[in-house]
Each structure stands twice: as structure tokens, then as C-alpha cells.
Amino acid sequence: MIQNLDQILVLLQHWLASFLPAAWQGAARAFISAAAIVCVFPALFAVAVWLERKGLGRMQNRLGPNRVGPYGLLQPIADGIKSLTKEDIVPLSADRAVHFLAPVLLVVAAFMGFAVLPMGRNMVLVDLDAGLLFYYAMGASSELAVFMAGWSSRNKYSLLGAMRAVAQMISYEVVLLLSSVVVVMMAGSLSLTKIVESQNQYTWGFPHWYIFTPWGLAGFIMYAIAATAETNRSPFDLPEGESELVAGYHTEYSGFKFALFFLGEYVAMFSISGLGTTLFLGGWSAPFSFLTWIPSWIWFFSKLMLSIFVFIWMRGTLPRLRQDQLMNFAWKFVLPMCLLNLMVAAVWRFMDNYWLRWVVCSAILLLAYEGLGMAELRKKNIGPRSYRYVE
Amino acid sequence: MLGEGILKGMAETARNFFGSYFSADRMTTVEYPEQRIAPFEAARVFPFLVYDAKNPGDAADWEAGLRCVACQICEKECPPKCIYIEKSTGKKPDALGKPQFYPARFDIDISVCMSCQICVEVCPFEAIKMDTEFELSTDDRFGGLLLDRKQLAKSNEYYHQIHLTEANGVDARLAAEKAKAEAKTKAAAGAAAAKATSIAAAAAGEGA
Amino acid sequence: MSDFQTHFASDSEKLEGWNRPAMIAPDGDGELLEVAMGPHHPSTHGVFRMDVALDGERVIRLKPVFGYLHRNHEKIAEGISYLASMPYTDRLDYICPITNNWAYALAVEKLTGQEVPERAEYLRVILGELTRFQNHASSIGFLIQEMGASGTPLMYAFREREKILDLFEELTGARMMVNYMRFGGCRVDASPVWLEKARQVVESLPQFLDEFDRLLSSNEILMARTQGVGMLPAELAVNAGVTGPMLRASGVNYDIRKVDGYGIYNRFNFRVPLGDHGDVYDRYMIRLLEMRESLTILRQALKDLPAGPVMDPKAKIRGFRPKPGEAYGRIEAPKGELGFYLISDGGPNPYRYRVRPPSLINLTILEDMCLGQNVADVVLIFGSVDIVLGEVDR
Numbered sequence: 001m002i003q004n005l006d007q008i009l010v011l012l013q014h015w016l017a018s019f020l021p022a023a024w025q026g027a028a029r030a031f032i033s034a035a036a037i038v039c040v041f042p043a044l045f046a047v048a049v050w051l052e053r054k055g056l057g058r059m060q061n062r063l064g065p066n067r068v069g070p071y072g073l074l075q076p077i078a079d080g081i082k083s084l085t086k087e088d089i090v091p092l093s094a095d096r097a098v099h100f101l102a103p104v105l106l107v108v109a110a111f112m113g114f115a116v117l118p119m120g121r122n123m124v125l126v127d128l129d130a131g132l133l134f135y136y137a138m139g140a141s142s143e144l145a146v147f148m149a150g151w152s153s154r155n156k157y158s159l160l161g162a163m164r165a166v167a168q169m170i171s172y173e174v175v176l177l178l179s180s181v182v183v184v185m186m187a188g189s190l191s192l193t194k195i196v197e198s199q200n201q202y203t204w205g206f207p208h209w210y211i212f213t214p215w216g217l218a219g220f221i222m223y224a225i226a227a228t229a230e231t232n233r234s235p236f237d238l239p240e241g242e243s244e245l246v247a248g249y250h251t252e253y254s255g256f257k258f259a260l261f262f263l264g265e266y267v268a269m270f271s272i273s274g275l276g277t278t279l280f281l282g283g284w285s286a287p288f289s290f291l292t293w294i295p296s297w298i299w300f301f302s303k304l305m306l307s308i309f310v311f312i313w314m315r316g317t318l319p320r321l322r323q324d325q326l327m328n329f330a331w332k333f334v335l336p337m338c339l340l341n342l343m344v345a346a347v348w349r350f351m352d353n354y355w356l357r358w359v360v361c362s363a364i365l366l367l368a369y370e371g372l373g374m375a376e377l378r379k380k381n382i383g384p385r386s387y388r389y390v391e
Numbered sequence: 392m393l394g395e396g397i398l399k400g401m402a403e404t405a406r407n408f409f410g411s412y413f414s415a416d417r418m419t420t421v422e423y424p425e426q427r428i429a430p431f432e433a434a435r436v437f438p439f440l441v442y443d444a445k446n447p448g449d450a451a452d453w454e455a456g457l458r459c460v461a462c463q464i465c466e467k468e469c470p471p472k473c474i475y476i477e478k479s480t481g482k483k484p485d486a487l488g489k490p491q492f493y494p495a496r497f498d499i500d501i502s503v504c505m506s507c508q509i510c511v512e513v514c515p516f517e518a519i520k521m522d523t524e525f526e527l528s529t530d531d532r533f534g535g536l537l538l539d540r541k542q543l544a545k546s547n548e549y550y551h552q553i554h555l556t557e558a559n560g561v562d563a564r565l566a567a568e569k570a571k572a573e574a575k576t577k578a579a580a581g582a583a584a585a586k587a588t589s590i591a592a593a594a595a596g597e598g599a
Numbered sequence: 600m601s602d603f604q605t606h607f608a609s610d611s612e613k614l615e616g617w618n619r620p621a622m623i624a625p626d627g628d629g630e631l632l633e634v635a636m637g638p639h640h641p642s643t644h645g646v647f648r649m650d651v652a653l654d655g656e657r658v659i660r661l662k663p664v665f666g667y668l669h670r671n672h673e674k675i676a677e678g679i680s681y682l683a684s685m686p687y688t689d690r691l692d693y694i695c696p697i698t699n700n701w702a703y704a705l706a707v708e709k710l711t712g713q714e715v716p717e718r719a720e721y722l723r724v725i726l727g728e729l730t731r732f733q734n735h736a737s738s739i740g741f742l743i744q745e746m747g748a749s750g751t752p753l754m755y756a757f758r759e760r761e762k763i764l765d766l767f768e769e770l771t772g773a774r775m776m777v778n779y780m781r782f783g784g785c786r787v788d789a790s791p792v793w794l795e796k797a798r799q800v801v802e803s804l805p806q807f808l809d810e811f812d813r814l815l816s817s818n819e820i821l822m823a824r825t826q827g828v829g830m831l832p833a834e835l836a837v838n839a840g841v842t843g844p845m846l847r848a849s850g851v852n853y854d855i856r857k858v859d860g861y862g863i864y865n866r867f868n869f870r871v872p873l874g875d876h877g878d879v880y881d882r883y884m885i886r887l888l889e890m891r892e893s894l895t896i897l898r899q900a901l902k903d904l905p906a907g908p909v910m911d912p913k914a915k916i917r918g919f920r921p922k923p924g925e926a927y928g929r930i931e932a933p934k935g936e937l938g939f940y941l942i943s944d945g946g947p948n949p950y951r952y953r954v955r956p957p958s959l960i961n962l963t964i965l966e967d968m969c970l971g972q973n974v975a976d977v978v979l980i981f982g983s984v985d986i987v988l989g990e991v992d993r
Contacts, residue, residue, distance in 0.1 A: 317748065382823055385881075389873070402753060507778045584606040
């Protein structure tokens with residue numbers, strides 16, 4: 001029974017495909033999975049939008065939207081209707097084809113990443129041997145979409161915003177990759193299903209998630225920072241900052257295309273959180289061995305929503321970093337830590353003593369973190385200050 | 392340690408997030424118009440004219456009971472000049488029985504009024520006071536916000552309802568003035584009577 | 600020599616130690632990007648425009664353009680009586696109406712030689728310090744909002760400000776446009792109920808300051824964004840006539856409450872925080888520390904409040920004609936030195952009525968602070984000057 005509940009969606013997929021002749025069943029199963037992804041994640045997007053507005057509101061001591069439907073649950077629908085009915089303005093001198101394709105490409109690239117994420121036991125759309133590589137290739141195409149948007153608008157401010165966004169995304173792409181290479185090293189495979197399988201073991205009831213190792217924790221933190229920067233979320237949301245000079249690459253978009261940018265950003269957030277949970281948080285595996293009776297897809301989606309909540313939490317608390325500061329941060333702080341992390345992971349792998357390797361690896365990472373951090377701050381004289389008083 | 396300030400900040404936000412479900416201090420929203428905050432007693436919005444009704448609750452004799460005597464001091468002192476008064480041609484008796492002018496026309500343009508309360512301060516007759524009604528939106532942009540005499544006249548009972556302490560003070564002051572005026576007329580009558588008897592006594596003395 | 604000159608006798612014409620960055624010429628082939636920030640802009644504090652010339656990300660030239668909110672305040676005051684100008688002063692720096700009223704009342708009292716009873720002076724101090732607290736709270740809140748923290752600190756600051764505004768409404772009848780000071784005292788006396796509420800509010804405010812400190816003051820992103828940005832050297836500040844928290848953040852010890860001792864400020868024990876670097880972080884921290892000092896003053900004033908009248912019974916508030924003469928009354932408003940200069944010709948209206956707006960005078964060195972900085976920092980520097988357009992434009 002538990003097995004059935006866990007595999008209920010897979011069984012549903014097989015049952016639906018069984019209506020077709022045998023030759024078509026494989027394609028039909030793939031199509032059904034794809035259709036499910038395209039339906040579920042926009043619905044989750046509506047939930048996330050609602051969650052963000054209510055969550056931010058509560059953090060700011062106010063209610064979020066609560067007029068449209070009970071507790072404001074129909075607010076995303078109202079927002080959707082609003083963006084659909086707005087006039088679609090395209091600037092006169094804009095490149096129409098590229099202007100139209102940019103949001104489309106963004107959304108398509110964001111959705112493609114879901115193809116390799118294992119959302120439950122046996123629930124991956126395509127089980128590629130190099131799934132991680134495929135994911136990153138698709139993620140890079142979304143950067144192209146951002147630049148297309150800025151370029152086609154024929155507006156110098158949009159172009160500036162787009163260039164800044166692309167520069168930010170490229171720098172953090174490197175960090176993203178390097179922080180996930182550690183996982184590949186330890187799991188020994190690029191295939192996401194194998195990575196989850198290797199984390200799905202338990203010792204004394206505790207799971208073997210990679211986050212519970214020093215290099216895994218460091219890798220996860222750096223992955224989280226890079227993920228926030230990739231999806232242009234606070235504190236890295238200068239490209240779409242409201243109070244900045246340039247209003248960003250989506251200035252010249254209105255109506256449904258703007259909604260598509262918004263959708264693309266949130267879907268990218270889901271997919272990058274999904275990858276983060278797969279790599280570091282054990283994907284669909286349960287946190288304790290006595291909890292494995294809860295279906296795997298429920299674990300995956302709860303971890304996903306937890307990551308979304310952390311994104312919202314960071315947005316509500318942290319001010320924005322300036323462009324040059326975030327680039328400095330990426331190249332001068334996070335990247336060296338990533339490379340060091342790779343070496344620490346190697347040390348972990350080849351040290352035999354179980355407890356000693358914890359101490360050694362944690363010590364190396366903490367010292368490097370402190371040292372690099374202090375060096376960066378002291379160079380610019382940034383630090384807490386004390387003030388003198390006069391009577 | 393680097394990142395410590397960020398973590399402290401996030402802890403603070405989390406505290407506010409969870410606190411907003413439990414303590415009123417962290418969720419101060421009042422969902423207007425279903426919930427309303429009672430106005431403070433001293434709150435002032437726009438002026439109104441006070442009238443004393445002979446029978447409390449009787450709205451018919453607002454014109455007769457208006458305390459305003461059209462002295463036009465409030466019109467002169469109003470900073471944005473939003474009051475327009477036309478004095479009457481005849482007089483009618485006021486609360487103390489003295490014949491006074493009354494305003495034939497008393498208009499306040501509340502789209503100009505800035506609720507400064509100077510008219511209330513300078514009125515010698517306690518005739519104009521501040522109201523607390525603020526839901527005055529109208530869709531008539533040309534006359535809807537120009538209140539005339541009838542719209543401005545509200546009874547002394549209404550004044551007691553909205554500003555109790557102030558109204559009691561005003562009533563006490565007016566009662567004291569009335570008592571002083573009555574005492575003065577009684578003293579004057581007594582002096583006149585005394586003068587009349589002394590003249591009569593002198594005449595009688597002369598005659599005898 | 601006037602007070603100001605004796606305090607800052609500077610015998611050199613040139614500024615020493617301040618090398619103003621020369622007009623940085625752009626690269627040969629590039630042209631300057633000229634941008635108008637405002638008047639419709641989510642981060643300018645009102646209708647205000649800055650014509651900025653950029654070379655890449657650096658600011659080469661900045662010209663502030665204001666006047667969008669000019670309402671003829673000074674000319675109107677020449678046509679109406681002294682009392683009728685009082686509600687208009689509420690609307691100058693509309694975040695701090697009490698201190699505007701106070702400065703004007705001080706000027707007229709100097710003109711007519713009017714004395715103020717002691718209880719009125721204490722009430723003025725209490726309300727003035729409450730105003731300073733809520734002004735600094737909202738100013739810091741807006742600064743962080745512009746930095747992009749999606750308004751969370753702003754909401755916390757406004758939550759506390761609401762408590763203070765409720766106090767104002769209970770005492771004076773209006774939350775903001777209070778019209779409270781009169782020439783010779785205050786309009787309305789404070790009841791014991793109100794005083795008790797005021798004490799409770801003052802007791803609850805330090806908790807908010809601690810919360811704010813925990814939320815932001817050691818936040819690395821905030822420090823990275825604000826330290827070293829928009830530096831204002833002390834000598835330039837003094838020569839430009841900057842006053843208020845901006846001047847003290849640059850290290851100059853000049854607080855009119857200590858210098859003039861107007862009212863009864865010399866009876867209170869309070870300290871003046873000073874900064875060292877004069878950057879945005881210093882201005883933010885000085886405002887935060889000044890909020891704490893305001894609470895100290897408030898506690899002392901609420902404890903020592905004497906009984907008595909709040910208005911001199913013989914004072915005329917309307918229909919008076921001051922003798923011909925002139926007077927300048929100034930106070931330490933939350934934004935700086937707010938002064939009213941009145942010339943009377945013996946008539947019921949002033950002959951000349953002039954406001955010394957601290958926001959405008961603090962704004963004059965905006966360009967010097969922003970030259971060579973990143974365009975993203977212009978918004979922050981502008982926010983740290985803490986202006987209110989009602990005062991700049993009058």
C-alpha cells in the first residue's frame with residue numbers, strides 16, 4: 001500500500017498510456033509526464049506568488065492581500081487576468097521577432113530543466129546519464145533570453161540592465177557549476193537519479209545527505225548564493241531593482257509577455273531549488289529512516305517549498321548588493337572557496353579515520369572562510385564602528 | 392564572523408513573521424471598513440455650527456437655536472479663507488435674550504479647509520466647533536464639498552456625543568455667563584428700583 | 600560676529616584637505632549619458648529631479664532641480680496675520696510639524712518679547728523630542744527601503760511612528776498637522792491620562808531600537824553599501840552651511856540645543872553623538888543614536904514636568920501688531936537648523952517672512968558628495984541627506 005502511494009503517479013501515467021497501442025506507449029508516457037510538469041509548476045507558481053506576498057506581509061507586520069477570495073487565495077488569478085487583459089505595447093523601433101521570442105525562450109529554457117529532475121522514486125521524465133550537464137546547458141539558454149529582451153527593446157536603459165543581468169548570471173553560473181562538481185565527485189556520476197540513490201542510505205536512522213558533511217554544507221551554501229543570483233532574487237536583484245536608475249531588461253514589456261518573464265523567473269527558481277535539493281538535500285529521500293512511509297514525491301515538494309520559503313525570507317530581510325560588489329563577491333570570495341571545497345572533498349574521500357576527517361575538513365573550511373572574509377572586508381575598511389559622544 | 396549580521400537580521404524577520412500570528416504588537420492592521428478605530432476625543436476634521444434645541448432631539452428649530460451671531464471673526468482669521476458669511480438684515484433674540492444678528496448665509500468650502508481649528512479658537516460665542524466625521528466623499532465635484540448653513544448646523548447633543556469633556560466645559564462657561572448676565576440685570580433692576588423709591592421718597596418729602 | 604562665525608572662525612579662503620575631484624573628462628570616443636532622475640521616481644522623497652551625467656557608472660555632473668512643490672508659503676505669510684501662518688508652517692517639513700511650529704513661535708516671541716511659562720516649555724520639549732524620534736525613524740526606514748530591503752525596516756519604523764502619531768492626535772486633535780504652538784506657550788494642556796500614555800510609549804520605544812539594531816546595524820550588506828560612500832569632509836560641510844545630523848556625522852560638534860540652549864534644553868542631561876567619516880553609514884548611525892538620546896531627554900522631561908498654565912494669560916494670539924523690528928528664531932529641527940526670520944513694520948501682517956530651510960541648504964552639496972560615485976549610490980546619498988520637499992520648495 002505504501003509502495004502504491006509512493007508510485008501512484010507513475011501508476012497513473014502507465015494506466016493512461018495503456019489506452020494506446022504498445023508502439024506508442026513510450027512516447028505517450030513521456031508526453032503525459034511533460035504535460036504534468038507543465039500543469040503542476042505553473043500552479044505551484046501561483047501558490048508561490050501568493051506565499052510571497054503573504055509571507056512578506058507577515059514579516060513586515062501587515063496582512064498580505066486578503067480581499068480577493070478567502071485569505072487572498074485568488075489573488076494570483078486576479079493578477080493573471082490583469083496581465084492578460086493589458087495592452088501589449090511593443091516599441092516602434094523594436095525588433096519584433098526577437099522581442100516576441102525572448103520571454104518564450106526564457107520560459108521554455110526554465111521548463112526544460114525539469115526534464116532531468118527526479119521528483120520521486122522512478123519519477124524522472126528522462127533518465128539521462130549526464131543529467132546535470134543537460135540541466136546546466138538549459139540554464140545557460142535563459143541568459144540568452146535575458147539579453148535578447150534587453151537588446152530587442154532598443155532602449156539604452158533596458159540594454160544596460162540586460163548587460164548587467166547577463167554579467168551577473170555568467171559569473172554566478174561558474175560558481176553554481178563548481179559548487180555542484182563536488183557532489184559529482186563524491187557520487188561518481190553525473191546522473192541525477194544516481195546522485196539521489198547514493199544519498200538514500202541511512203546510518204543509525206540519519207540519512208547520507210551531502211549537506212550533512214562539511215564540504216556538502218559549504219557547497220550547499222555556495223550553491224544557494226549562486227542560485228539566488230542566477231534567478232535575480234534579493235539580495236542580487238539589482239537588474240530588476242525598482243529604485244535603481246535602470247528599470248531592467250523587461251522595461252519595454254507589458255501585459256502577458258511581462259507575466260511570462262515573471263513566470264520564467266519563478267519557474268527557474270523552482271527548478272534551481274529542485275536541483276539543489278537533488279544534489280545536497282537528498283532529493284526525494286526521507287530525512288529519517290522511520291519516515292520512509294511518506295511518499296517520496298511529497299518529500300521532494302516539501303523540500304522545494306522550504307527552499308522557496310528561504311528565498312522569500314531572504315528577500316524580506318536583506319538589502320540589495322551593488323553590481324560591482326556582487327561581481328567582486330563572486331569572483332574574489334565565492335570562487336576561491338569553491339575551489340578549496342573541491343580539495344577538501346578530496347581530502348574527505350581519501351582520509352580513512354571517520355572522526356578525524358570531520359575535524360580536519362571543517363577546520364580547513366572555517367579558516368579559509370574567516371581568512372578570506374576578513375581580508376575582503378578589511379581591505380575596504382568595512383566593519384562595525386563605535387561613535388564618540390560629546391556632553 | 393562574516394555573515395553573522397545577515398543571520399541576525401534573518402532571525403529578527405523570522406521572529407516578526409511568527410509573532411504576527413500571536414501578538415497584536417506585531418500585527419497592527421485594522422481592517423477598515425469592517426473594523427474601525429474609535430476616533431480620539433480631541434480629533435478634528437471639519438467645522439460645524441452648534442445650535443441649542445429647546446427640546447433635545449428636535450431638529451426643527453436649528454435655525455432659531457444657532458449660536459452664531461455672524462460677527463465674521465472666523466471669516467477674517469481663517470488662513471485659507473474658506474468661510475463665507477452673509478449677515479442677516481434683521482435681528483433675533485439669542486440664548487441670553489439679547490437681539491443679535493444671525494448668518495443668512497454661512498458656507499464652508501471643505502475642499503479648502505485645512506482643519507487648523509483657528510475658527511474654533513477665535514469664536515467668542517462658542518458657535519463653531521470641530522466635527523469628527525471624515526467619510527465625506529462625494530461625486531459632485533462642484534457643490535458637493537461646499538457645505539451650507541443647514542448642512543453645518545448640528546445640535547449641542549451631537550457636540551456632547553463627539554467631544555464630551557469639551558462640550559461640558561462649554562456648557563459650564565455658557566451657564567456661568569448666563570448667570571452673570573442675570574445677576575447683572577437683577578442688580579440693575581434692584582438699583583433702578585432703589586433709585587425709583589428714593590426719587591419717590593424725595594418727591595413725597597418735597598410734597599409734604 | 601554672529602554665533603555661527605565665532606564658532607567656526609576659518610581663516611583660509613581655500614578648503615584644505617578637500618581635493619574636489621576635477622570634472623572627470625570622459626573617454627575620447629564615449630559620450631556622457633545624461634539622465635534625469637525624477638520627478639516621478641520611486642525613491643526621491645517627493646517631487647525632485649536630478650540631472651545626472653554619467654560616464655559608464657560614475658557620476659560626472661549632478662544638478663538638482665527642485666521647485667516642483669513651491670507653494671508660495673513666504674508670500675502668503677505676508678498677506679495673513681501671524682496666527683494664520685501657524686497652520687502653514689505645519690506643512691513646511693510635513694514630517695515634523697511640531698518643530699516647525701516651535702521655530703515660528705520662537706521667532707514671533709523674540710519679535711514681541713513674549714515670555715513662555717515653564718510647563719509650556721516642558722511640553723514643547725516633550726513633543727519636540729517625540730517628533731525627532733519619529734522623523735529619524737522614518738528617515739532611516741526610507742533609506743533602507745531605497746537600498747532594496749523590500750520595505751521591512753520601513754514597516755517596523757512606521758509601526759512605532761504610529762504610536763507617536765496617536766499621541767499627537769490625542770493631545771492636539773490631528774496626527775500630523777498639529778497647529779499646536781502659540782506665541783506664548785502651547786494651545787492645549789496635556790492631561791494626566793495623556794502623560795501616562797506618553798510614558799508608556801516612551802517605555803516601549805527602546806525595544807524597537809534594539810530590534811532595529813539587531814536587524815540591520817551589523818548587516819554586512821548594509822555596511823558594504825554605505826561605508827565609504829558619499830563622504831563629506833567636516834570643513835566642506837561647515838563651509839556649505841550644512842547643519843543637523845549630516846554635520847554631526849562629519850565630526851563637527853554643533854547642536855543648536857547645546858549651543859543656543861533655547862527653551863529649557865540646558866536643564867537636560869543628554870549627549871550628542873559624533874561621527875568620524877561622514878559617509879552614509881555614519882549618518883544612518885548618528886540618527887539611530889540620536890533617537891536613543893531623545894528617549895533620554897523624554898524620560899527626564901516627563902518626570903520633571905511642573906504644574907502651571909500652558910499659555911501666558913495676558914498673551915495676545917490674534918490681532919496683535921508687533922513693534923517694528925526683526926527677529927530670527929532658530930531651533931535644532933530633526934533635519935538641521937530651522938530658522939524663521941521675521942521683519943515687522945508695525946502692521947498686523949509680517950513685512951517679510953523668511954524660512955531658513957535646512958533640507959535645501961543641506962542639499963546644496965549633493966553634487967560634491969556624489970561626484971565620482973556609482974550611480975546606484977546617488978540614490979543612497981540623496982536618501983541620507985534626509986530632505987522633505989515641502990521644506991526645500993516651501
